Amino acid sequence: MSKKSADRRQPQTLPRHVAVVMDGNGRWAQRRFLPRTSGHKFGVDALKRLVRHCAEIGVPYLTVFAFSSENWSRPAEEVQTLMDLFVKALEREAPELARQGVQLHVVGDLTAFSAEMRGLIAQAQALTRDNTRLVLNVALNYGGRWDVVQAAQAVAGSGQEITTETLAQHLALAHCPDPDLLIRTGGEHRISNFLLWQLAYTELYFTDLLWPDFNAEAFDAALADFAQRQRRFGGVPDGKTRAAA
Ligand code: FPP
Secondary structure, three states: OOHHHHHHOOHHHOOOEEEEEOOOHHHHHHHOOOOHHHHHHHHHHHHHHHHHHHHHHOOOEEEEEEEEOOHHHOOHHHHHHHHHHHHHHHHHHHHHHHHOOEEEEEEOOHHHOOHHHHHHHHHHHHHHOOOOOEEEEEEEEEOHHHHHHHHHHHHHHHOOOOOHHHHHHOOOOOOOOOOOEEEEOOOOOOOOOOOOOOOOOOEEEEOOOOHHHOOHHHHHHHHHHHHHOOOOOOOOHHHOOOOOO
């Protein structure tokens, strides 16, 4: 993204938190007569570009759906390729993320992963813990229903009353504001069990672009669309109250 287009954007219309469903890797590869798995490799490059771009333009929170709790049902070879990509990315990219000022969180049910992978996740998170430029949440073995259930269990286990506030404090993204904008690539118009609780008032943006083709320009188009939206959070325009209306 050019510095010029960043300068044109009003800071107050920049979302604080953007969530992304990175869909379309398989189709991108198939259209090129490549194995589906190579689409995921190019997908990692698209994610690296987006992280850099968000850090540059000052989006403070970015959450990406990298592996859903339902993705285990894919062919074993594809699941293995994705796991290998995650391990490689954690090993190779953690120092680069640290250099860029990114604080990494891997969110989801991590009990399903190998001890090696959990160790790498812990190391990468520790390495980037003190960074403040961009919080990057990578959702791995994540499902929105799982998130609500695990939070409810944690609150119940702590003996607290289950309220909106106590539950939110135990969700996987308790360290972030709710997303302002959700982008889904790949042409499908659904949430697919992503951040079910956190998306309550999020603006939704869908694009037909396949994830490996998603770039800074496409992200800026989503931001420009977001800047036109009128957010009411269940209220009325211009923040009028019933008494004042
Ligand atoms: C959906 O495309 C994409 C995924 C299930 C995987 C997304 C993962 C990445 C982009 C890699 C992220 C890497 C790291 C290191 C976090 P699809 O396969 O469902 O595409 P299709 O709809 O065309 O079949």
